[in-house]
Amino acid sequence: MNARLAAGDTVLTAASMLRRAEAAQVYDVAQQTALEPAALVSARLGSTVLLKREDQQPVFSFKLRGAYNRMAQLGAIERTRGVVTASAGNHAQGVALAASRLGILATVVMPVTAPQVKVDAVRRFGGDFTRIVLFGESYSDAQAEAQRLCDERGASFVHPFDDADVIAGQATIALEILAQHPGPLHAVFVPIGGGGLAAGVAAVVKARRPQVRVIGVQAHDADAMARAFEAGVRVTLDEVGLFADGTAVKQVGALTFPLCRQYLDDVLRVDTDAICAAIRDIYQDTRSIPEPSGALALAGLKQYVSAHGAVDGALVAVISGANMNFDRLRFVAERAEIGEQREAVFAVTIPEQRGSFRRFCAALGQHSITEFNYRIGDAQAAHIFVGVQTAQREEREALAAAFRANGFDVLDLTGDELAKLHLRHMIGGRSPLARDECLYRFDFPERPGALARFLERMRPDWNISLFHYRNHGADYGRILVGIQVPPSEHALLRQFLATLAYPYVDESDNPAYRLLLRT
Template identity: 60%
Template structure:
């Protein structure tokens, strides 16, 4: 028998711990986008995330016997805090399994929410590891598992957000934009929305490197991703839920995917309008709404975006600020080759006209030409392509690096470095877990005759670090190197043929 989600949402118990959050006008976004933009401020919940609703509703519907035995959950952040606060409120023992890579900030937050009612266990390097361990431990101890998204009571709890939206705004709503990880939030919002306002579009938003639901809906079956991006860690789910997938097939009208730069720009947009700082997953809906408006060229519509979380590490803000301009099309970056002769530099600068130069890196290459890494202020999408044509028309060889991850994360900080000594060099980007021993694991796994010829690391205040490594591997040991990569099991990308690398470092 199918679940009556409208009934479950209307009878959900969330307000013992959650609050009705504001549906707030975003004046600057409204002005820029030419649409009436409203933000549903779930970042203002006591745990700075919507997750509290579903966790508490699930626990509130458990039998007294189940509450007495206790509950268990797996989470690396927001869901854990929701379960912890709910456990303290209901005086219920809760075991929360978190990956060993979880930052101490989040562990301390969970402990503070739950106090003596919460037992924290650190296990595995990923959410998947923690989830599997929690299932085994729950069966062994007889604890009830509180799923972060694939549970009818959790879904109904999240659906109360839509109930509030429609009670707060009596006029027609054209579309609601919702972040998707495992699918619990959009399933609850979608069920309620389609029941009370079928014409309102429900549009999901996913990070382009963590779009399991998008891939699943296109394939008509659940697709498990091998790896997911970690920037939007709150939505980094490899496999969506069975129930959430079933619901999304009928209630989601469209899914928009956005990249890291677009998420950073959305964080900046919300700060401009509210002076609040969202976490990457919390800003997904806003980023997707902006992209949808641009793509569909819609005007004078009423759009709601769910700002679903604000558990942001402060140290991550420097990365967000750096990338927001690119995501907002306010900066473009290029590799430009100019003749190594008097007057060529001045001629190049004259081409820039009144555009503001945001970055300029130069190192002499040889006697005939020089390679320049330059950042330029832009006004809108498509400007970088126009500027590239402008440079090429003046006979300057140009590569547009605006969407090149290697250039934006690493090369802009280390331009200049050709070396005749770097024979047989392979260039790889890695994501290391941000914990002691990660680098030593990398170094000790390498063959002793391989030499590190380049190493660049920047801490972004996230659960992982971005590393660029040049390794000299003899050509007859290429297969051995591939085995090393598989055993290491860190996310990695081969950048050996990247054109920016060949210009500036090769």
């Protein structure tokens, strides 16, 4: 799909983009969004952090600005032929709402991987004026199908980023930021997919206040702009990660690349854990939940401050969208602690003998345990998967050293994607060593040291054959424990359980346990 220059332009510059942005027709449907202080993040970073709340738009994304500005320029004949677009979701919603407001028929091609919340929103905003076509696994696949439909129907294509009118619509965000914060401003951070938002914001900021830095941020597995910067030409990625689906673009635009190359000061890459941590930061400061792409800018801002230290002047992060699939929240919550370096994950090997658990807990010191997985499997050594709450990277290294000082082999899994995604949930199975096993679920008050005290109360002559615990941020912790107790000592076991004063459920006869874990 060819890039489209606005009428009267031969080359896009900061000056021409500023004129286009000042004349853009966006406020028939879009609104000027708030520029809010992020008090908690600011205090932690030692810098003034402001959030540009594009998640407050009617379609919960900035994309409405560019879509409407482009469609408002269509002539009468073009409007009768309708429009076609390709989008992972947010641009599609902008086109749908613009179509219904302007009375233009729109066909929206979305990849089959688009979140359902975005597909449903396109239907809701577009009503009778919008038809949805699900095609391909990425934006690039959807774009190819959209091109075919345009050629077939003679319709106008509304590009999500490589169009001068679309870029100008997105650039109105920069006009608002500069008007809302006329004081000292160090940098503006913007997410990058195809580059429309970054190109527009960078051009306008440099035209108005050239001393202000503009920094683009990409997911590490969808970094087409960063790679283009490094290569000096546009590149096409073979694959893109889909966690930050709103910016999952294989190739940046022919118009956006030269603008970004000329006016962006840098492009940063951030990983999934950093994005999840930024989502949590935004929630804690605003009580709103951005989508992964919507949190990219803040993730990059935090990385920038970590590298450069506190700066003079405000730092602005554009929160570009909030079309979050609800079923992603569990994953986000689980990974946010690691992304903030507040959780370290280890595989620790301890001797399979009495007192080992207590020595292990002593090595932990005052650190709170966030996760504990263990299943007996070897007569000589116990392999434990443990998550520990930390405040900084140095604590992680100190913990590993403490484990080794106690004679425990340790493997730091904090950066291991396989362990974090899969293996932490797969520790278990049947074990021939788990004879006379009784299985219990316990609830206990979630306070520092509670898990360690629970372990200390266990009788030393009863072996723990299974243990699972995960901190879920609630007032009560929940653990699953397998205890090897001879039948002749079951009465003593009941006495022990009574002394704990923790609510518990005997799961020894649970059919799922018997099927999957019991020998």
